[in-house]
Amino acid sequence: MxxxxxxxxxxxxxxxxxxxxxxxxxxxxxxxxxxxxxxxxxxxxxxxxxxxxxxxxxxxxxxxxxxxxxxxxxxxxxxxxxxxxxxxxxxxxxLRPMKMLGGDWSLTDLRGADLRGSAFQGVRLREADLTGANCSDAVFGDVDLSGAMLTDASFARTDLRGSDLSSFDPHIVELAGAVITSDQAQVIVAALGLDVR
Missing domain, CATH: 2.160.20.80 (E3 ubiquitin-protein ligase SopA)
Structure with missing residues (x-):
């Protein structure tokens, strides 16, 4: 050793x-x-x-x-x-462009980070601080973002398929053009306080 x-x-x-x-x-x-x-x-x-x-x-x-x-x-x-x-x-x-494949980035402080065009695939980002981060045009695939701080973060045109969006509040996170699945759409709709029947 x-x-x-x-x-x-x-x-x-x-x-x-x-x-x-x-x-x-x-x-x-x-x-x-x-x-x-x-x-x-x-x-x-x-x-x-x-x-x-x-x-x-x-x-x-x-x-x-x-x-x-x-x-x-x-x-x-x-x-x-x-x-x-x-x-x-x-x-x-x-920090761009970086590529993160698997691994654990929990509790990481990325406040205000420019992550445009970067790729996070299968990464754990639990309780990470992404306040004000620019994550537009990036890939966040199958990423665990539970408990993440996302106020004023931008995920515009970002591929978010398979990721945990439970911490996403569309009122304070930019999501225009983001790519999500139908299941994830239900999470976003619930965050908006809508009742889909």
Missing amino acids: TEAVQGRTFHDEDRYAEDLGGDVYIDCAFRGVDLTESFGAGTVFTECIFDDTRFNVARYTGSAFTNCVFRNCNFFDAEFTDCRILGSTFTAST
Whole structure:
């Protein structure tokens, strides 16, 4: 098992296309680090801070980013498969387009995030904060959004088929042109207070 790296700060390092598979980082800070095209299976980051870090075209599988903070980071064309991003916070970061396939993003803070054109497929986003997020023209397929905070979020023209829409209030969430199933339509109708007979 890889020995955990704890409490270290990494400044302006070039880790382009580096294999971080199996690495474990606890309470570390990454400042100005280039992780473009980095990849890893089973990589673990716990309570780490990422400032001005580039994850462009990065690929992570079965990895965990738990209670991490991402500030001014770039995730252009990054892909996360079956990863756990529990309780992490994203601020002033470029998050589009990203692809999330499976995994658990519960309790993640994505307030005001620009997620246009991104894809979440089979992801758990329970109690995530998407307040004011722009999720238009994206794919949220089979996503668990139960308990999510969605005030002033936009899902215009977004494919929401198969997702849990129980937290969607059409009065405060933009849904124009969104693609949903007939079963989901019943949830939205109920949220509008209508009685369909």
